[in-house]
Amino acid sequence: MATGPIVTLTINPALDKSANVDRIVPELKLRCDTPNFEAGGGGINVAKAIHRLGGNPTAVFTIGGPTGQRLHKLVKGEGVETVVIETKQWTRENFHVLETSTGFQYRFGVPGTEMMPTEVRTVLETLEEFDPKPSYIIASGSLPPGVPDDFYGQIAKIAHKQGARFIADTSGEALRHAAESGVYLLKPNITELSELVGVEKLEMNDVDDAARALIIRGQCEVVVVSMGAMGAMLVTEDQIEHIPAPPVQKKSTVGAGDSMVAGMVWTLSQGKSLREAVRMGVACGSAATMNAGSELFKMNDVKRLLDWLNRYGKRYSATL
Incomplete structure (x- = not known):
């Protein structure tokens, strides 16, 4: 069982504002209901989810301006321990709208604000000097401008x-560089896996070989x-296993991937097997899709x- 703290890193967080509206119509002034604010960003979501599972993670993230201060307050309000790096530029703000007449969700994301080289160095130094040394570091999310x-x-x-143990959950060049430096666990989707192995497209029966x-x-x-x-498919040097997704009614996929990572890391930190960890990850990710926003x-x-997976999961596992 891991003894050091679980540390999550979010270099490009966002203050997420969400609201409901009856219907989205061009040109008209649309009357939304009272907006809801949440702290967003991959690593922050992972930390919140691990805390919900009973863990005590530390969330490391950047904050800037009034939006950053509000985001920090929201994370602390969840009971999550925080270490923040202040930036000159304000933390970005995203906007999600649920069209209640159709159930469609519209997600408006803006780019992160540019970070100064000194601010990037401060993030690296914060992790280098972390005491006690972490057992897991989970870096999740995109990189803002100014970050190499x-x-x-x-x-x-x-x-x-x-x-x-380092876990990188990102995409594109950031994911490629992380993999080239060597990580403990990668959680790509099939498109990201294709890019990592340098092929245009992977068929299902090629996924295990590519991994x-x-x-x-x-x-x-x-x-x-x-x-x-x-x-999901679990692949190690000597193990391949397909873990099916339980049947659920999906309302939103926001935070599902972060919930999956949280479930896996929390389970591994309890000294359990990779099979148990991925089942918990799939259960957490699937459960997250059942909630709006x-x-x-x-x-x-x-x-x-999780009970469904433990009882019936093998029956619905695909033949690879």
Whole structure:
């Protein structure tokens, strides 16, 4: 069982504002209901989800201006321990709208504000000097302007020195650099996995071989391929297993991937197996889709879906 703290990193957080409206119509002034504010960003969501599962993670993230201060207050209000790095530019703000007449959700995301080189160095130094040394470092989300593409690769090297298991949940060049530096676990979707192995498209029967290629290259020890409604595939050097997604009525996919990562990391930190960890991850991710907005999951849903996976999951597992 891991003994050091679980640390999450969010370099590009956002204050998420959401509201409901009856119908979205061009040109008209639309009357929304009272907006709801939540702290957003991959690592922050992971930390909130781990805390909901009973863990005590530390969320490291940047904040700037009044939006950053409000975001910080929201994270602390969840009971999550925080370490913040202040930036000159204000924290970005995203907007989500639910059209109640159709159930459609519209998500408006804006780019992160540019970070100064000194601010980037402060983030790296904060992780280098973390005491006690973390058992897990989870870096999740996109990189804002001003942050080099190899930033997560630099985090991977810090994690190696500290003896921490590093998990990178991102995409594009940031993901490629992280993998090249070596991580403990990668959670790509099939498109991201295709990019990592340098092929245009992967068929389902090629996914396990592609994932194992990353392991053979030394880019990671574990690959968990996220396959949406089909669940996930666990691949290690000597193990391949498909974990199906439980049947649920989906309302939103916001935070589902972060919930999945949280479920896996929390379970591993309890000394349980990778199979148990991925089942918990799929249960948390599926439970998160049952709620509107960015609410993450409810524990009673997680318990029910995990029970389904433990009882019936093997029956619905795909033949690969």
